[in-house]
Amino acid sequence: MSATLFDKVWDAHVVQKITAGPDVLFIDRHFIHEVTSPVAFLGVKNRRNTVLFPDKTFATADHNTPTINQHLPVADPLSANQLKALEENASEWGISHWGLGHKRNGIVHVVGPENGITLPGATIVCGDSHTSTHGAFGAIAFGIGTSEVEMVLSTQCIMQPKPKKMRIQIDGSLGFGVGPKDVALFIISQLTTSGATGYFVEYAGSVFRDMSMEGRMTVCNLSIEMGARGGMIAPDQKTFAYLKGRTHTPKGADWDRAMAYWQELYTDEDAVFDKELTFDAADIEPMITYGTNPGMGVGVSSTVPCAADVEGDVDTYLKSLTYMKFHEGEPMIGKKVDYVFLGSCTNGRIEDFRAFASVVKGRKKKEEITAWLVPGSHLVEAQIKKEGLFDIITEAGFELREPGCSACLAMNDDKVPAGKLAVSTSNRNFEGRQGPGSRTLLASPLVAAATAVTGVVTDPRTLLTSDK
Amino acid sequence: MAYDKFEILKSTAVPLPIENVDTDQIIPARFLKATERKGFGDNLFRDWRYHPDNSPKKDFVLNNPVYRGKILVGGKNFGSGSSREHAAWSVYDYGFRCVVSSFFADIFRNNCLNVGVLPVQVSPSFLTEIFKAIEADPATVLEVDLPSQTISLPATGLVESFEINAYKKQNMLNGFDDIDYLTKLTDEIRSFAQKRPF
Numbered sequence: 001m002s003a004t005l006f007d008k009v010w011d012a013h014v015v016q017k018i019t020a021g022p023d024v025l026f027i028d029r030h031f032i033h034e035v036t037s038p039v040a041f042l043g044v045k046n047r048r049n050t051v052l053f054p055d056k057t058f059a060t061a062d063h064n065t066p067t068i069n070q071h072l073p074v075a076d077p078l079s080a081n082q083l084k085a086l087e088e089n090a091s092e093w094g095i096s097h098w099g100l101g102h103k104r105n106g107i108v109h110v111v112g113p114e115n116g117i118t119l120p121g122a123t124i125v126c127g128d129s130h131t132s133t134h135g136a137f138g139a140i141a142f143g144i145g146t147s148e149v150e151m152v153l154s155t156q157c158i159m160q161p162k163p164k165k166m167r168i169q170i171d172g173s174l175g176f177g178v179g180p181k182d183v184a185l186f187i188i189s190q191l192t193t194s195g196a197t198g199y200f201v202e203y204a205g206s207v208f209r210d211m212s213m214e215g216r217m218t219v220c221n222l223s224i225e226m227g228a229r230g231g232m233i234a235p236d237q238k239t240f241a242y243l244k245g246r247t248h249t250p251k252g253a254d255w256d257r258a259m260a261y262w263q264e265l266y267t268d269e270d271a272v273f274d275k276e277l278t279f280d281a282a283d284i285e286p287m288i289t290y291g292t293n294p295g296m297g298v299g300v301s302s303t304v305p306c307a308a309d310v311e312g313d314v315d316t317y318l319k320s321l322t323y324m325k326f327h328e329g330e331p332m333i334g335k336k337v338d339y340v341f342l343g344s345c346t347n348g349r350i351e352d353f354r355a356f357a358s359v360v361k362g363r364k365k366k367e368e369i370t371a372w373l374v375p376g377s378h379l380v381e382a383q384i385k386k387e388g389l390f391d392i393i394t395e396a397g398f399e400l401r402e403p404g405c406s407a408c409l410a411m412n413d414d415k416v417p418a419g420k421l422a423v424s425t426s427n428r429n430f431e432g433r434q435g436p437g438s439r440t441l442l443a444s445p446l447v448a449a450a451t452a453v454t455g456v457v458t459d460p461r462t463l464l465t466s467d468k
Numbered sequence: 469m470a471y472d473k474f475e476i477l478k479s480t481a482v483p484l485p486i487e488n489v490d491t492d493q494i495i496p497a498r499f500l501k502a503t504e505r506k507g508f509g510d511n512l513f514r515d516w517r518y519h520p521d522n523s524p525k526k527d528f529v530l531n532n533p534v535y536r537g538k539i540l541v542g543g544k545n546f547g548s549g550s551s552r553e554h555a556a557w558s559v560y561d562y563g564f565r566c567v568v569s570s571f572f573a574d575i576f577r578n579n580c581l582n583v584g585v586l587p588v589q590v591s592p593s594f595l596t597e598i599f600k601a602i603e604a605d606p607a608t609v610l611e612v613d614l615p616s617q618t619i620s621l622p623a624t625g626l627v628e629s630f631e632i633n634a635y636k637k638q639n640m641l642n643g644f645d646d647i648d649y650l651t652k653l654t655d656e657i658r659s660f661a662q663k664r665p666f
C-alpha cells in the first residue's frame with residue numbers, strides 16, 4: 001500500500017495502538033535543556049522510576065544562559081539553579097551533557113543536527129516547540145510538554161494520536177534576496193497561526209529540494225508557527241552528505257544499514273494527504289511581520305494591512321496594532337528600529353551568518369542600533385571565525401556573542417526594553433516575547449542586516465547587487 | 469503528577485474573549501525558572517494582570533471580583549505558541565479545571581489533558597452564546613459533564629456535546645495519567661527498542 005513519508009516513519013515507531021485512543025510511540029532521540037526538564041526529573045524520582053535508556057537522551061544548556069562572559073558564574077541565581085539541576089540530573093542518570101562552555105554546547109536544535117544526533121527516519125522530541133527543526137532530515141520531530149519529558153525519560157515512549165497529513169508544495173525558483181525564512185513567513189501568512197493545527201506537514205517541490213540543509217531547518221523550524229505538530233522534508237543526497245562523518249552518525253556497516261532504510265523514506269507517488277496546498281515561488285518576496293503573531297507578515301515593501309482586509313476578529317487585530325504602535329496602511333520600509341537580533345534556532349546557523357555578512361561587508365552598523373549577533377552553537381561560532389566572517393562583521397562594527405537562545409525568548413539578560421522596536425531573525429513576535437513591552441518584527445538575516453546598517457526597516461535587495 | 473478526578477463541574481466562568489491567546493501571555497518566559505512545580509498560578513497572565521510595579525491592572529478580568537469560577541472561557545486558537553507545560557500548570561494552579569474555546573492549539577490541549585485541565589472545544593456560535601450569557605450575568609453557571617461529554621448553560625437549557633478520545637476521558641475520570649499507563653509496558657518497550665536500526 002502506498003504511504004507518505006510521514007506514515008512510513010510514524011508506523012515504524014508504534015509500540016502499541018490503543019483503540020479510540022492515542023498510539024504509544026517509541027522515541028529514538030530525546031533532547032533536554034535546563035528549563036523544561038527539572039520538574040520531569042523530579043517526577044521520575046517521586047514515582048520511583050528510572051531513566052530507561054539514558055543513551056537516547058542528550059542534554060544541552062541553552063535557554064537561560066548568558067551570551068557574554070560564559071566563563072564566569074551565572075549571575076541570576078534562578079538560572080544558575082536550573083543549570084545546576086540539569087548537570088546533576090544528567091550525571092545522576094548517565095546522560096550526555098553539554099553544559100555551558102562545552103565545545104559542543106549551543107541551542108538544542110542547532111547542536112542536534114550538527115553533531116549527527118538527528119537522523120532521517122527517527123522520532124525526535126524535546127520540551128521545546130521548535131523541535132520541528134529536525135524534520136529537515138526526514139525525521140518526525142516535535143515539541144512536548146514536561147509531563148511528556150518525564151514519560152520519555154522513564155519509558156522512552158509518548159502517547160499521541162496520529163496527526164493528519166498535509167503537503168505544501170512550492171515549485172519554481174526563489175527571487176533574488178528571498179530565502180528560507182521568507183518562504184516560511186510567507187506560508188504562515190497564508191495559513192495563519194492556526195492553519196495547520198492538527199496536521200503534520202511535508203514540504204515538497206523544487207524550492208525545498210534546492211535548499212541547503214540549513215535552509216530546510218529554518219523552514220521546518222517555523223512549521224509550529226502555523227499550528228502544525230511538525231514539518232518534514234524527504235531526505236536526499238544532500239541530507240546524507242551533510243550527515244556523513246558527523247560525531248554521532250552511524251559508521252561503517254551501521255551507516256550502510258542506515259542508508260538502506262533512509263533510501264526508502266519518501267512519499268509514494270499515489271499516497272494520499274488529508275490536505276494539499278500549492279504555492280508559487282515567484283509570489284514570495286523578502287518578508288517581515290508587523291503584528292503580534294508570526295502569521296501577521298507581509299512582503300517587506302508592503303504596507304500594514306487594513307483591518308477590513310484581514311480574516312479574524314477585528315478587535316484582536318486592532319489590539320495587536322496598538323501594541324505595535326502601528327497604523328493600518330503604513331509602509332513597513334523606513335520604520336525606525338532600535339534593536340537587531342541575529343540568532344536563535346531559526347536563523348543561528350552558519351548560512352545565516354554568511355547572509356548577514358554579505359550585506360554588512362564594507363558597511364557600518366548604524367550607531368543608534370543595538371545589535372546582538374548570537375551564533376547557535378560553539379561549532380557555528382568556530383566556523384564563523386574560520387570562514388573570515390568574524391572579521392567582516394567586526395570591521396562593520398558588530399560584536400559576536402556566545403551561543404544560546406538569547407533574545408529569542410529573553411530568559412537571560414538579552415531583553416529588548418519596553419517600547420523598543422526590534423528586527424529579529426527568531427520565530428516569535430508575541431507581546432513581550434523579547435522582554436516585557438518589547439515590539440518585534442520577524443525577518444530574515446538579510447533584512448536584519450540591511451536594517452542594522454541603515455537604522456530603519458530596509459529591503460535588502462536595495463543594498464545587494466544581484467550577481468553577488 | 470496525578471491530579472484530582474474530573475466528573476461533573478458546575479461553576480461560574482471567567483471570560484477572556486481574545487483570539488490567539490499564546491502561552492507567552494499565559495505565563496511569560498521569565499517565570500519558567502523554577503525547578504519545582506509550585507506557585508505558577510500567581511503568575512498566570514502576569515503581564516496582562518499586573519503593571520510592571522506589580523500593582524494589579526484594574527481592567528483585566530482576573531482582577532475583577534465579579535468574575536470567578538473554575539472555568540476559563542477563551543477566544544479562538546487558545547494556547548498557541550510555546551510548548552511550555554507551565555502554561556497548563558498555571559491555569560490549573562490558579563484554580564481552573566476546565567478551559568473552553570472554539571479552537572485550541574495542539575500542544576496546549578495535550579498539556580492540559582496531561583495535567584488535569586479539561587479542554588472543551590465548542591462551536592463558534594456556542595462560544596458566542598457563553599460570552600453573551602456571562603456578559604449579561606456574571607453569575608451564569610456552566611455545567612461541564614465529562615461522562616456524557618456535554619457542556620451546557622443550565623439557565624437557558626443550551627447544550628452542546630464535545631469530543632475527547634476515550635482513553636483520555638478514562639484518564640481524566642480516574643485522575644490517571646499517561647505515565648501510569650506506559651510504565652506497565654516496559655517489557656514490550658525494551659524489546660521494541662532492540663529492533664530499531666539506530
Ligand code: SF4
Pocket residue numbers: 062063107108109128129130344345346404405406408409426427
Ligand atoms: S532559540 Fe528560541 S525557539 Fe529555539 S530552542 Fe531556544 S528558545 Fe526555543
